[in-house]
Amino acid sequence: QSDLTQPASVSGSPGQSITISCTGNSSDIGGYNYVSWNQQHPGKAPTLLIYDIANRPSGVSTRFSGSKSGNTASLTISGLQAEDEADYFCTSYTSRSPVVVFGGGTRLTVL
Amino acid sequence: QVHLVQSGAEVKKPGASVKVSCKASGYTFSANYVHWVRRAPGQGLEWMGRINPNSGSTNYPQKFQGRVTMTRDMTTSTAYMELSGLRSDDTAIYYCARAVPGGSTWTGFDFWGQGTLVTVSS
Numbered sequence: 001q002s003d004l005t006q007p008a009s010v011s012g013s014p015g016q017s018i019t020i021s022c023t024g025n026s027s028d029i030g031g032y033n034y035v036s037w038n039q040q041h042p043g044k045a046p047t048l049l050i051y052d053i054a055n056r057p058s059g060v061s062t063r064f065s066g067s068k069s070g071n072t073a074s075l076t077i078s079g080l081q082a083e084d085e086a087d088y089f090c091t092s093y094t095s096r097s098p099v100v101v102f103g104g105g106t107r108l109t110v111l
Numbered sequence: 112q113v114h115l116v117q118s119g120a121e122v123k124k125p126g127a128s129v130k131v132s133c134k135a136s137g138y139t140f141s142a143n144y145v146h147w148v149r150r151a152p153g154q155g156l157e158w159m160g161r162i163n164p165n166s167g168s169t170n171y172p173q174k175f176q177g178r179v180t181m182t183r184d185m186t187t188s189t190a191y192m193e194l195s196g197l198r199s200d201d202t203a204i205y206y207c208a209r210a211v212p213g214g215s216t217w218t219g220f221d222f223w224g225q226g227t228l229v230t231v232s233s
Contacts, residue, residue, distance in 0.1 A: 002155040036211075036219040045226070051211050051219030089156065093217040098172030100146070100158035100217055 003101035004028065004090055011109040017078040020106045022090035023071060028101060030071035034093035037066055037075045040105075041086045049088075050075060077108070085110045113137040115207055117224035123231050128195040131227045133207030140188035141165040144210040146220060147181065147192045151203040161210070161217075162190060197231045204228050 005023040012018040022029065022037075029035055033053045038046040048057050050066035053073065065076045073092070077084055090103040118132040133145065147159040160171040162181040169181045180193045190207055205227045208220035 034215040034218045036214075038220065045206075045223040046208075046220070048211055048219060048221040051214045051221075055214070055219075057211055057221055091156075091218045091220070093215065098158045098174065099170070100172075102148075102156040102158070104155050 002104035004103035028094035
């Protein structure tokens with residue numbers, strides 16, 4: 001069981017937008033702006049999409065965006081493409097130990 | 112181009128120690144924290160700690176205090192994670208990951224090693 005709650009799966013059609021949520025509490029997501037999102041294709045190392053809630057590393061498509069409301073962070077992918085089919089997980093800083101916690105991951109299927 | 116290359120798979124007996132290496136290239140090794148994360152079979156990701164390569168200072172979660180040691184070798188741009196007192200539930204894939212430049216240093220891991228499978232079995 002992971003510290004942050006993500007839906008197990010989401011799906012969407014090419015061109016659509018989808019949002020993946022990551023829910024924590026006031027000790028982690030609600031208390032700090034240190035949430036990141038990674039994408040991972042099967043058998044590959046994770047790649048960073050978003051850090052510190054809404055920042056994109058250089059080279060990451062503007063189709064990926066992040067936000068936060070209360071204890072929930074969200075990753076939105078617009079203009080879905082076939083290559084977006086992958087697993088996505090969130091990471092947050094927390095005041096508890098361990099100070100870094102992860103979501104359980106969400107499998108995105110592009111229909 | 113940034114690369115983190117980890118050492119190969121290990122098989123250890125209960126009670127033994129394992130030391131995993133993570134060789135960095137393509138950037139200034141001293142500039143970014145290196146974190147260690149593991150995933151046990153069927154489990155989620157678990158944070159094991161981090162090291163500041165510049166100072167050598169470390170942060171470990173309570174769960175691993177006394178059992179994990181993170182070090183670095185500046186001459187080879189290599190980070191190490193040693194876990195002692197191995198148990199069967201330490202069987203996992205262990206990853207090193209770099210904290211993204213300009214980020215919080217706690218989250219936002221932009222480059223990851225390929226992972227090292229550590230199997231603990233008698």
